[in-house]
Amino acid sequence: MRTEWGEAARRFAPALLGLLLGVLALWPALGPGFVLRYDMVFVPDPPLVPPGQGFPRAVPSDLVVALLSRVVPAEAVQKAVLLGIFVLAASGAAALVPSRRLGPRLVAAAFYAWNAYLAQRLLLGQWALLLGVAGLPWAVRAAALGGRLRLAAALIPAAVGGFQAMLVSAVAVLATAATAPAPAPAPGLGARVRRTGEAALIMGGLSLPWLVPALLSGATTDPAGVDAFAARADGPFGVAGSLLGLGGVWNAHATVPGQGSWWSAGVRLALAAVAIWGFVRLRGTRDGSRAGGVPYWTGLAVAAGAGLGVACLGAFAPGLLKALVGWWPGFGTIRDGQLHLAPFALLQAVGLASAADRWASRPAAAPRAVVAVTVAVAVAVPVLVLPTFALGAFGRLTAVPYPQEWRRVQEIVNGDPAPGALLSLPWGAHRAFRWNGGRVVLDPATKLFGRRVIWNDELLVGLPDGGRIRVAAEDPLAAKVGAVLRPGAPEPGPAGAGDRAGALLRLGVRYVLTRPGDNTFQDALTVFEGSELRLVRLSNPD
Structure with missing residues (x-):
């Protein structure tokens, strides 16, 4: 019985940690009423309406909210969605950690559910995007393990979120499907090509609710948006330092109070360095040949590098992105470069878990109590680095009627x-x-x-x-x-x-x-x- 309880605690602890972090971050938003900030617009009794003539940015997220609001009040739907983002993100990041130790898995859960990227995008009100970000670990895991139904289920949060949510998942899923080891019965390049094609078809099918209206809308994209939405420095280390610390959003009002201080920015850079080191050390098991292998290693590395590259292009070489947007409006989806840091945030979460696991597994490095305290501190570090994300970023997220x-x-x-x-x-x-x-x-x-x-x-x-x-x-x-x-x-x-x-x-x-x-x-x-x-x-x- 004790073993069963321990296994259940191990399984659900990351989700519970995500819930606790969500309550801590959203406390003022959990009262009566709606949280209204920038793109986060929930309304009472939302109607069932088709998309307008502009780009369908709220498709199918608005429809899903309207349908759920037929069952429970819309304000309850909003609170459940926001809390669900934290739970899904934390549990998914933990599921990607190859170590069976609970401590490293909780480190990944805490970091992925509490970082500058998630905080800034939440303060922009981009809850639909964050659904895809929260589901990204599950989608990467499904792409690595294989299985059409598994991948389709893992992509449901991104499908509900719409085009931005699916966009942050696409590169990571396709890269993982193309590089993860093929199943033993069907090894080789052909199996990987088939799996990648299946992943593309699944994502294409789930994207039809917004893809078809987008193609029929006649909407245009202004290349000036590349300059408007380019990543910007939000700390003392410039644009590059901000992006490495998972910040750099274009809207100065979407930063967490105190985020730009030397202390906060410096610790986030140090964490990024440790995380990258921890992720690199997993390379030895990336083929999955040993217990604890990480078949998604190459795919996640490619997606993280691509996302960081797009973010840097908008800030340092916007001419290329402007040319692409001018050539085809569909490239307008990459004008907000910092948005594409989601795979890099996931890489850092897994990397920090790897570093924590390395410390915990050192023979006779320290007494078990010291190791436990060290892991507990590592779990608390994300909150300690961005403490003002708590309580609705000190009142920036508050429910009102x-x-x-x-x-x-x-x-x-x-x-x-x-x-x-x-x-x-x-x-x-x-x-x-x-x-x-x-x-x-x-x-x-x-x-x-x-x-x-x-x-x-x-x-x-x-x-x-x-x-x-x-x-x-x-x-x-x-x-x-x-x-x-x-x-x-x-x-x-x-x-x-x-x-x-x-x-x-x-x-x-x-x-x-x-x-x-x-x-x-x-x-x-x-x-x-x-x-x-x-x-x-x-x-x-x-």
């Missing part, structure tokens, strides 16, 4: 059976509401209504020198509406006939959601007006 007037507007619009889109104003992608503590968030109207929502997906990204880069809109319809709304724009229609409301009606707009006091559409019917929202319905011209 939606004001009642948002629910009232949602009821009115979704209760109207007449067709037509909703235009959200003011004409900008992001909002900062007082009831949300002034935290910047993507316009919630983009998720709230069961009809097409037109919003300005053009981005203005600030630069360290005070300048700004404008990244053009991807949605063709948004560009047309923007032209109608532009101050001083000529009235559309033949010979300038028709007013702005008429032009929007011809573009398929039925409702306009704006702020009280906005008199842009004075002749339109106001169907609701509250303290911060005004909903008007356009009428057809006589």
Whole structure:
């Protein structure tokens, strides 16, 4: 019985550690309401709607959330997803560690669930991407072990997350499938080629929900996004030092408080060095011929190197990426270079576990109690290096309820059976509401209504020198509406006939959601007006 309990504890300890780290990081976000920050936009009673005309970045993640919200409240879905990211990441990293010792597996679990990359992407609100990051260890493991059903199941988190989540998994999965030893009954190059092809087909099939709308959307990608989203220094060691420490995100507001200090940045660099050394020492067993072999070694090394290379290209040689994006908009997925560090974070997690295992396995190196304390400290190091990631990064992730007037507007619009889109104003992608503590968030109207929502997906990204880069809109319809709304724009229609409301009606707009006091559409019917929202319905011209 004691052996069974010990085996169960060994099996579930990494997941439990991930849950504890998730609670520590998300504590203010676990209260009543929704966490709204940058791209993290959850809404009450989300509707089931098809993707819009822009690039389908929220496909199929929004649909999955909407379906789950039919069973449990949407705010509970958000909290379960966020906690699930930590649990999945920690347990997956532990599963990749070849050592059977619990200590090294917990070291990998703690590091992969608590590092600068995960913290920065969470503060950007990119929960869908982090689903793929959390599932990455399981996908790599499945690609190394083989088996179509195993790989398909391991890729479900990335499939739910959508294109970015699948993107961070693709290189690691394909590289592992191509380089891992083939099963004994069918060794050789042919077996690896077949396994790689099967992996590509599985990922392609799981990508169809966003791939098909992307190909049909007519969305464009502005090469200026390469400069806007290039990795930047967030510490004293420059861009390269930031990337090696798994930081370097383009948005200065997505950094953890104190992350740029000499102490924090220096320790993260030291950990990176130890992790790389620990991973390299696993090379001797990469063919899996001995117990504890690591058949994924080459694949993960290739994926980590490729991700680090893409991140460096955006920062040091952006011309190449701009040329690729200009040649084919599909290359726009690599403009945010720091995003591709996920395999490098996983490599560091496994490498640190290897270093811890090396210490624990040294004969008579230290008493067992000292070894246990050393491993416990190693598990705690990620939290000690980034302590301000705790408690919602000191209040940056906090749950708040939606004001009642948002629910009232949602009821009115979704209760109207007449067709037509909703235009959200003011004409900008992001909002900062007082009831949300002034935290910047993507316009919630983009998720709230069961009809097409037109919003300005053009981005203005600030630069360290005070300048700004404008990244053009991807949605063709948004560009047309923007032209109608532009101050001083000529009235559309033949010979300038028709007013702005008429032009929007011809573009398929039925409702306009704006702020009280906005008199842009004075002749339109106001169907609701509250303290911060005004909903008007356009009428057809006589």
